[in-house]
Amino acid sequence: MSDFRIRGLATLKAKIAAIEAGGRSEPKFLPFGDERIDGCLPGGGLPLGRWHEIGGTGIEVETAAAPTAFTALLAAPLTQQGEVVWVLRRDDLSAPGLLGLGFAPERLIQVCARDEAEALSVMEDALATVGVAAVVGETEVIDLTAGRRLQLACEKQGATGFLIHRRPYGGQARRETTGSAAATRWRIASAPSEPRAGEFGLGAPRFVAELERCRGGRTGAWLFEATDAYCWEKTDVAHPLRLVADLGDRQLAPAQPLRLAG
Amino acid sequence: MALVPELVTAEAEPEADAEALTALADWCVRFSPAVAVDAPDGLFLDVTGVDHLWRGEAQMLADFRSRLITNGLPFRCAIADTPGSAWALAHFGKDGTIAPSGEHEPLLASLPPAALRLDRETWAQIERLGLRQVSQLVAIPRAPFGRRFGRAALTRLDQALGHEAEALTFRRPPTPWFARLAFAEPISAPEDMSRVTVDVATKLCARLETEGQGARRFEVCFHRVDGKALQLSVGLSLPGRDPVRIAKLLVPKLDTLDPGFGIEVVTLRAEAVEPISGRQARLDKAREATVEEGLAPLVDRLTNRLGQERVWRAVPVESHVPELAVGRSRPLGKPSIPQTWNREIPRPTRLFRRPEPVDSVIALTPDDPPTQFRWRGQVHRVHRAEGPERIGEDWWKGQIEDADVGHIRDYYRLEDTKGGRFWLFRAGLYGDPATPPKWWLHGLFG
Numbered sequence: 283m284s285d286f287r288i289r290g291l292a293t294l295k296a297k298i299a300a301i302e303a304g305g306r307s308e309p310k311f312l313p314f315g316d317e318r319i320d321g322c323l324p325g326g327g328l329p330l331g332r333w334h335e336i337g338g339t340g341i342e343v344e345t346a347a348a349p350t351a352f353t354a355l356l357a358a359p360l361t362q363q364g365e366v367v368w369v370l371r372r373d374d375l376s377a378p379g380l381l382g383l384g385f386a387p388e389r390l391i392q393v394c395a396r397d398e399a400e401a402l403s404v405m406e407d408a409l410a411t412v413g414v415a416a417v418v419g420e421t422e423v424i425d426l427t428a429g430r431r432l433q434l435a436c437e438k439q440g441a442t443g444f445l446i447h448r449r450p451y452g453g454q455a456r457r458e459t460t461g462s463a464a465a466t467r468w469r470i471a472s473a474p475s476e477p478r479a480g481e482f483g484l485g486a487p488r489f490v491a492e493l494e495r496c497r498g499g500r501t502g503a504w505l506f507e508a509t510d511a512y513c514w515e516k517t518d519v520a521h522p523l524r525l526v527a528d529l530g531d532r533q534l535a536p537a538q539p540l541r542l543a544g
Numbered sequence: 545m546a547l548v549p550e551l552v553t554a555e556a557e558p559e560a561d562a563e564a565l566t567a568l569a570d571w572c573v574r575f576s577p578a579v580a581v582d583a584p585d586g587l588f589l590d591v592t593g594v595d596h597l598w599r600g601e602a603q604m605l606a607d608f609r610s611r612l613i614t615n616g617l618p619f620r621c622a623i624a625d626t627p628g629s630a631w632a633l634a635h636f637g638k639d640g641t642i643a644p645s646g647e648h649e650p651l652l653a654s655l656p657p658a659a660l661r662l663d664r665e666t667w668a669q670i671e672r673l674g675l676r677q678v679s680q681l682v683a684i685p686r687a688p689f690g691r692r693f694g695r696a697a698l699t700r701l702d703q704a705l706g707h708e709a710e711a712l713t714f715r716r717p718p719t720p721w722f723a724r725l726a727f728a729e730p731i732s733a734p735e736d737m738s739r740v741t742v743d744v745a746t747k748l749c750a751r752l753e754t755e756g757q758g759a760r761r762f763e764v765c766f767h768r769v770d771g772k773a774l775q776l777s778v779g780l781s782l783p784g785r786d787p788v789r790i791a792k793l794l795v796p797k798l799d800t801l802d803p804g805f806g807i808e809v810v811t812l813r814a815e816a817v818e819p820i821s822g823r824q825a826r827l828d829k830a831r832e833a834t835v836e837e838g839l840a841p842l843v844d845r846l847t848n849r850l851g852q853e854r855v856w857r858a859v860p861v862e863s864h865v866p867e868l869a870v871g872r873s874r875p876l877g878k879p880s881i882p883q884t885w886n887r888e889i890p891r892p893t894r895l896f897r898r899p900e901p902v903d904s905v906i907a908l909t910p911d912d913p914p915t916q917f918r919w920r921g922q923v924h925r926v927h928r929a930e931g932p933e934r935i936g937e938d939w940w941k942g943q944i945e946d947a948d949v950g951h952i953r954d955y956y957r958l959e960d961t962k963g964g965r966f967w968l969f970r971a972g973l974y975g976d977p978a979t980p981p982k983w984w985l986h987g988l989f990g
Contacts, residue, residue: 391856408842
């Protein structure tokens with residue numbers, strides 16, 4: 283591509299972004315601090331002021347443990363900017379567990395909704411509120427209209443939404459909607475940890491994160507480690523998630539991710 | 545019965561009577577917020593400072609009478625300085641007497657001693673002695689009177705005459721934060737009801753504002769033409785006095801009310817009133833938003849919609865038992881608690897309210913972590929493990945006999961070959977063949 287065309291493309295992209303932002307303030311991003319993943323995301327980081335879908339695999343569709351931990355790690359830096367509202371359907375979220383991952387529970391407001399529609403409307407309400415930095419919601423499915431409404435609510439104050447897909451216990455699988463207004467869609471699975479040399483027990487929690495959809499960016503799959511989990515000292519990294527390995531674009535090998543990690 | 549065959553008899557129903565009296569007390573709130581039930585058949589209304597709403601006590605009493613008559617209730621009433629003299633006049637005086645302020649004593653003088661709310665024995669004794677009027681009792685010197693008829697009788701006499709204050713148990717504590725709107729025509733349309741809600745809130749909030757107060761709870765009461773009172777209440781997370789905000793919380797709930805043939809009076813009461821600092825409306829939009837503008841209205845909306853117990857902030861509780869270590873507090877309560885959970889002890893992100901049983905556990909006795917377990921029909925092979933972390937019950941909080949070795953839990957943090965991280969515990973110890981230890985899954989780390 284010629285220099286001229288590249289520049290033309292960049293201008294065009296900026297224009298589209300400006301139209302999408304609708305004259306609102308500059309979009310912000312939360313970089314992971316590793317080029318291997320930031321390069322795939324538009325703007326060099328997780329877009330803030332948008333909403334993100336996070337799903338699990340296998341039994342995690344019902345328990346949502348790994349997606350929860352991953353979301354808490356993603357949202358942990360946002361607790362310094364304001365409150366985080368977590369909209370639950372089952373109140374089994376444990377604040378001490380979130381604290382262990384570096385997520386400040388004193389900024390967390392938990393809300394237990396009675397049904398899916400209520401969960402979504404509470405999310406929407408919270409996203410549009412001044413002083414709320416992020417909203418995490420747990421619902422099974424979300425349709426295009428509801429997704430678009432969430433997006434509009436995100437844009438009002440620049441809050442970031444996270445939607446964890448979670449099926450009620452023993453519920454029948456519902457058809458997943460294909461289209462979505464979300465900025466990114468992730469599928470998270472726990473991965474075996476690697477204790478440091480000379481240490482016993484479990485290492486820092488690891489996750490295989492597959493970026494299934496990404497507006498204005500590329501998809502991919504990575505192995506992350508929450509290096510600072512369960513200790514007071516903080517290592518000198520910007521993001522609580524450290525990238526261990528790039529698992530390639532859509533070539534996830536869940537059976538043996540360890541080998542790739544080595 | 546044989547003498548008067550047309551006599552209608554009905555069984556006494558004390559519970560139903562008490563219930564009806566309570567309902568009537570609720571209805572009387574339209575006249576005064578301070579209503580006390582005088583079982584079994586009376587009501588006290590503290591009308592101090594409310595009669596001006598009717599332009600005088602006479603008009604107020606007339607309104608009261610006409611409304612009770614419309615409802616077909618037999619009654620007697622009186623207004624006086626003290627509850628005791630009002631009771632006496634209502635029961636033994638002329639119905640509808642209004643004793644001018646400070647002049648109840650002459651009116652009481654001619655009443656029989658029973659008007660003093662004496663118990664039966666005392667009253668009978670007084671009658672036996674030939675004392676037929678209150679004035680005769682007043683004439684007796686206090687000391688012999690007290691010796692003869694007892695301390696209670698003296699108290700009753702003093703209360704009636706106003707020498708001694710009487711504490712009434714009001715159905716609701718009297719609150720000066722009360723606003724009332726009456727309508728010339730009964731209203732019933734939903735839009736009218738929401739409009740009067742705003743109006744009555746504006747009225748009360750204007751008063752709150754002039755006195756620098758805010759309230760945490762607002763109770764609106766719609767009085768129907770047929771005498772029913774419909775109540776709604778909303779709570780605020782921070783004391784407030786913004787009528788629009790309060791009305792906004794109330795209006796969605798109006799649908800649940802049935803206006804029937806119409807609403808003629810609406811009242812609003814503010815509770816938990818406390819001073820709030822006046823805050824200047826922002827001149828500079830770019831400044832950081834305050835809690836009052838953003839979070840507090842959000843929390844109010846959510847708690848009033850979902851209920852108080854569905855919106856909370858997790859706070860540490862001093863307990864080692866995992867399910868007891870987390871308490872719930874109001875979302876906008878005092879932040880920054882000095883103590884917190886220990887970050888270095890791993891705890892699951894999802895803690896089940898009830899531990900789930902796991903079976904087919906293969907573990908070396910006595911203390912080795914399991915090498916395999918089955919949960920929800922799926923076998924997990926343990927790849928890495930940590931533990932045990934022994935957690936006992938808080939035996940010092942209960943009866944010492946209830947403490948049992950079977951309540952000891954040994955927690956293990958396990959990771960299976962696929963990477964799933966689990967929090968298993970074994971309840972009880974090995975050694976007693978009668979009660980073998982059981983394994984449970986308490987949470988997931990993710």
